[in-house]
Amino acid sequence: xxxxxxxxxxxxxxxxxxxxxxxxxxxxxxxxxxxxxxxxxxxxxxxxxxxxxxxxxxxxxxxxxxxxxxxxxxxxxxxxxxxxxxxxxxxxxxxxxxxxxxxxxxxxxxxxxxxxxxxxxxxxxxxxxxxxxxxxxxxxxxxxxxxxxxxxxxxxxxxxxxxxxxxxxxxxxxxxxxxxxxxxxxxxxxxxxxxxxxxxxxxxxxxxxxxxxxxxxxxxxxxxxxxxxxxxxxxxxxxxxxxxxxxxxxxxxxxxxxxxxxxxxxxxxxxxxxxxxxxxxxxxxxxxxxxxxxxxxxxxxxxxxxxxxxxxxxxxxxxxxxxxxxxxxxxxxxxxxxxxxxxxxxxxxxxxxxxxxxxxxxxxxxxxxxxxxxxxxxxxxxxxxxxxxxxxxxxxxxxxxxxxxxxxxxxxxx
Amino acid sequence: xxxxxxxxxxxxxxxxxxxxxxxxxxxxxxxxxxxxxxxxxxxxxxxxxxxxxxxxxxxxxxxxxxxxxxxxxxxxxxxxxxxxxxxxxxxxxxxxxxxxxxxxxxxxxxxxxxxxxxxxxxxxxxxxxxxxxxxxxxxxxxxxxxxxxxxxxxxxxxxxxxxxxxxxxxxxxxxxxxxxxxxxxxxxxxxxxxxxxxxxxxxxxxxxxxxxxxxxxxxxxxxxxxxxxxxxxxxxxxxxxxxxxxxxxxxxxxxxxxxxxxxxxxxxxxxxxxxxxxxxxxxxxxxxxxxxxxxxxxxxxxxxxxxxxxxxxxxxxxxxxxxxxxxx
Numbered sequence: 226x227x228x229x230x231x232x233x234x235x236x237x238x239x240x241x242x243x244x245x246x247x248x249x250x251x252x253x254x255x256x257x258x259x260x261x262x263x264x265x266x267x268x269x270x271x272x273x274x275x276x277x278x279x280x281x282x283x284x285x286x287x288x289x290x291x292x293x294x295x296x297x298x299x300x301x302x303x304x305x306x307x308x309x310x311x312x313x314x315x316x317x318x319x320x321x322x323x324x325x326x327x328x329x330x331x332x333x334x335x336x337x338x339x340x341x342x343x344x345x346x347x348x349x350x351x352x353x354x355x356x357x358x359x360x361x362x363x364x365x366x367x368x369x370x371x372x373x374x375x376x377x378x379x380x381x382x383x384x385x386x387x388x389x390x391x392x393x394x395x396x397x398x399x400x401x402x403x404x405x406x407x408x409x410x411x412x413x414x415x416x417x418x419x420x421x422x423x424x425x426x427x428x429x430x431x432x433x434x435x436x437x438x439x440x441x442x443x444x445x446x447x448x449x450x451x452x453x454x455x456x457x458x459x460x461x462x463x464x465x466x467x468x469x470x471x472x473x474x475x476x477x478x479x480x481x482x483x484x485x486x487x488x489x490x491x492x493x494x495x496x497x498x499x500x501x502x503x504x505x506x507x508x509x510x511x512x513x514x515x516x517x518x519x520x521x522x523x524x525x526x527x528x529x530x531x532x533x534x535x536x537x538x539x540x541x542x543x544x545x546x547x548x549x550x551x552x553x554x555x556x557x558x559x560x561x562x563x564x565x566x567x568x569x570x571x572x573x574x575x576x577x578x579x580x581x582x583x584x585x586x587x588x589x590x591x592x593x594x595x596x597x598x599x600x601x602x603x604x605x606x607x608x609x610x611x612x613x614x615x616x617x618x619x620x621x622x623x624x625x626x627x628x629x630x631x632x633x634x635x636x637x638x639x
Numbered sequence: 640x641x642x643x644x645x646x647x648x649x650x651x652x653x654x655x656x657x658x659x660x661x662x663x664x665x666x667x668x669x670x671x672x673x674x675x676x677x678x679x680x681x682x683x684x685x686x687x688x689x690x691x692x693x694x695x696x697x698x699x700x701x702x703x704x705x706x707x708x709x710x711x712x713x714x715x716x717x718x719x720x721x722x723x724x725x726x727x728x729x730x731x732x733x734x735x736x737x738x739x740x741x742x743x744x745x746x747x748x749x750x751x752x753x754x755x756x757x758x759x760x761x762x763x764x765x766x767x768x769x770x771x772x773x774x775x776x777x778x779x780x781x782x783x784x785x786x787x788x789x790x791x792x793x794x795x796x797x798x799x800x801x802x803x804x805x806x807x808x809x810x811x812x813x814x815x816x817x818x819x820x821x822x823x824x825x826x827x828x829x830x831x832x833x834x835x836x837x838x839x840x841x842x843x844x845x846x847x848x849x850x851x852x853x854x855x856x857x858x859x860x861x862x863x864x865x866x867x868x869x870x871x872x873x874x875x876x877x878x879x880x881x882x883x884x885x886x887x888x889x890x891x892x893x894x895x896x897x898x899x900x901x902x903x904x905x906x907x908x909x910x911x912x913x914x915x916x917x918x919x920x921x922x923x924x925x926x927x928x929x930x931x932x933x934x935x936x937x938x939x940x941x942x943x944x945x946x947x948x949x950x951x952x953x954x955x956x957x958x959x960x961x962x963x964x965x966x967x
Contacts, residue, residue, distance in 0.1 A: 545657075586931030619814070620813075633844035
């Protein structure tokens with residue numbers, strides 16, 4: 226490798242000092258004069274038609290304005306891939322936690338109190354929570370047509386023929402859980418309109434320019450009229466990719482011409498952002514007597530909950546990585562993302578590629594045990610190297626030090 | 640009784656948006672009249688170390704230290720789009736964009752220096768500490784601020800990653816690039832009376848292409864390991880019929896420092912030619928091998944395989960009791 230001066234050094238992180246001394250500014254640290262406080266009214270039902278009455282809440286002393294879908298000046302929709310989430314639910318809710326209204330008041334206390342006075346009449350609809358059930362034709366439909374939001378299909382070689390040649394075949398079903406990013410800083414932000422008329426939203430995000438676009442769409446203004454300021458971010462892990470409070474804050478400031486601030490409680494944060502997709506994974510893996518993998522079949526059913534978020538990309542990534550880092554000549558993978566009335570799922574560290582190894586790596590050990598070879602050995606016999614092709618036929622033409630990684634663990638652990 | 644076992648997990652992870660979707664990062668490098676260098680790029684620092692990594696990449700090209708550069712990444716009105724801080728893509732994508740912009744700036748400055756110093760070529764010019772000098776005659780030297788006239792010098796570059804769209808019928812194609820590889824191994828101790836699983840040893844061999852900052856790589860490995868540990872044995876939303884019952888940290892357990900062990904971290908370097916100085920993304924790969932390694936180790940310890948996660952103590956205990964009953 227070429228000799229370098231700074232790359233490769235253990236430089237102290239440039240943002241470190243401010244963070245450990247408490248000087249770094251997080252959204253919750255920003256105080257604006259005369260700022261109003263926002264509080265989100267959320268669905269308590271999993272699937273229901275709604276009618277919203279804000280009259281009583283509006284009359285409460287200190288309430289400035291209560292926003293509902295009727296107040297959305299632009300598109301009442303957002304979403305990283307499909308605009309299937311509403312800024313405020315207009316006709317129905319699809320999960321617990323769906324935003325229905327936004328109370329803007331002179332204090333946090335009043336905003337929260339008034340939110341309890343927003344009357345929501347729910348007419349409950351049949352709901353579905355199991356993604357396998359949700360795929361059936363007679364399942365309650367959560368969006369417009371089918372609950373199957375995405376299907377990825379991978380075919381390589383001839384799986385049926387290949388299984389006939391296997392000395393050992395292992396068939397198992399695995400399930401991963403829905404989990405939470407649990408970043409330390411809950412969603413928080415301030416918004417205001419500056420002297421130039423630009424709507425400023427200051428909130429922690431992973432992708433400021435995309436938030437700018439979605440806020441502009443929600444307000445029905447040009448992108449240039451929206452400025453996203455992204456102060457210190459208290460952890461993200463994928464949980465700050467979808468819009469949470471940004472459009473609500475922007476819309477309030479835009480309509481009232483007054484600064485607004487808000488911070489979610491931990492409990493609210495659990496419902497506000499996406500979760501990790503739980504995936505049901507049916508695997509069938511076959512090898513010859515030397516432990517060489519010959520065929521693999523996998524069906525992956527990912528529960529994306531009430532909204533798509535990154536479901537397509539997550540289940541695509543799960544499908545592409547389903548074999549694990551091994552050469553297998555015959556592969557059939559079917560990967561689905563399915564709507565249910567669960568909390569919605571989206572990006573989280575590993576993004577589909579974290580779930581599938583729970584299955585594929587246990588399959589490896591089960592096969593190894595049946596053949597009487599070690600977990601290290603079966604991996605060394607099958608692992609990707611330079612020149613290998615993945616299940617999607619992609620040539621790995623350089624930088625594939627997997628064998629080295631396995632040998633390092635072999636030497637240090639066993 | 641406490642039973643010990645060892646297990647491993649090997650995984651790979653493809654970087655980027657993928658499947659042929661344009662994955663673009665932009666960066667601007669600017670030098671003002673005082674010779675101060677600023678970089679404008681909207682790569683979010685989410686704690687992964689983006690700011691430091693980007694400064695090391697730019698600093699390497701421009702002969703500067705990480706604190707000599709002003710990095711502006713927090714305002715859409717000042718920066719161009721550098722995509723999301725996700726898909727383990729910032730080091731690779733925005734790192735490449737910043738490297739290109741810094742190289743373009745370096746080229747521009749060397750040519751200005753050549754004219755300023757009345758040289759025939761830029762050959763043999765060295766850049767260090769805000770100055771450019773001729774290696775064979777170090778007295779021939781000019782500072783950045785002497786090269787900036789009326790207007791700030793500004794260059795802009797962008798980087799687009801390569802991936803192809805997969806065929807709809809066969810799923811064949813090149814959806815991601817580059818791929819990062821790893822193998823993690825753990826030793827666990829399972830208390831057969833309480834069902835508590837404790838990880839007592841961890842060895843993490845992580846491909847990084849090339850480590851821009853080994854300290855930050857190790858920090859990511861610690862963080863990813865903790866997250867994988869929580870995923871395997873603790874984290875449970877208890878979501879029943881769409882309702883999350885564990886919606887606070889008193890019920891939703893995540894690992895703390897007390898649950899973490901001193902990991903043996905092995906950084907495996909094998910530079911990737913399309914990456915900035917060979918560096919691949921590692922933000923997500925550091926998590927993917929942890930959970931299966933723990934599950935395999937638990938099997939090695941107690942002979943029970945778990946097909947569902949998390950394996951909380953109640954589930955481990957039940958499985959042990961069930962297996963004992965089967966054995967009778």
